[in-house]
Amino acid sequence: MFYSKIFYPLILITVLSISAFAQYPSKPDTSYVFKPSRNIFERDMSYRPYTRGWGVDILLSDNGFGLGGFYRSEITDDWAWSLAFTISGAKDPTEVEQYDYYGNSYIFGKKNRLLMFPLHLSVQYRLFREHITDTFRPLVSAGLGPTMMYVFPYANNYLITDPFTGYTYLYPDKKDFFSSLKYGKMHYTLGGFIGIGAYFGLSKGTLTGIHIRYYIAYFPQGLEVMENSLTKNFSSITLLIQFGTLY
Secondary structure: OHHHHHHHHHHHHHHHHHHHHHHOOOOOOOOOOOOOOOOOOOOOHHHOOOOEEEEEEEEEEOOEEEEEEEEEEEOOOOEEEEEEEEEEEOOOOOOOEEEOOOOOEEEOOEOEEEEEEEEEEEEEEEOOOOOOOOOEEEEEEEEEEEEEEEEEEOEEEEEEEOOOOOOEEEEEEEOOOOOOHHHOEEEEEEEEEEEEEEEEOOOOOEEEEEEEEEEEOEEEEEEOOEOOOOEEEOOEEEEEEEEEEEO
16 A cells, blocks of 8 residues: 555656656757768869870970970870971081181081971870879880971082182182072981980970980981082981970
């Protein structure tokens, strides 16, 4: 009897407490789970250079200064092809520039000037792609194509006898560069090059590269650069700098 008086009230209090808590509104969950629109661990492809480009070539060699243009397109991650056309000077290896008493320059015994126009289709192979960062991309390259040489007058050389000494010497009547262009003639051969170089940077819109190339330009018939002499080999080592645009 005594237990009934205590036990039943406890049950009643427990039931009423549970009912009261059940009616009280629960506190809302303020935690949110965001799902990224893309895989954040996936490499951002916007950092990948574009695969095609064109630009300007600047050449420096023993033959002097040259300019040109190129178009380049990637075949795979390692291979690319390029088409380039350049204009540069060329000379006989025996040429020595001298100056007269009045400061005018001349080359003793030179008969003709030369302008070289190589058109090369080339392939490039990227080195160590898996081991070197994309900001420095070394490569080797080789090209082949027609090489054109425009030969035009440098001077008319005359034999003159000094009336005081009696010595006979060759006097060069030097021609103006531009006025003598119309008297020139084009010669053709098959040329090419091999080289090594690198592209720098990872900018989306620009292409910058430095190359060292050995250009091959051999004319079997020979070209008369110096008086009474034929020169066949006009090959040279050239430093080439490229500035271009990628798209």
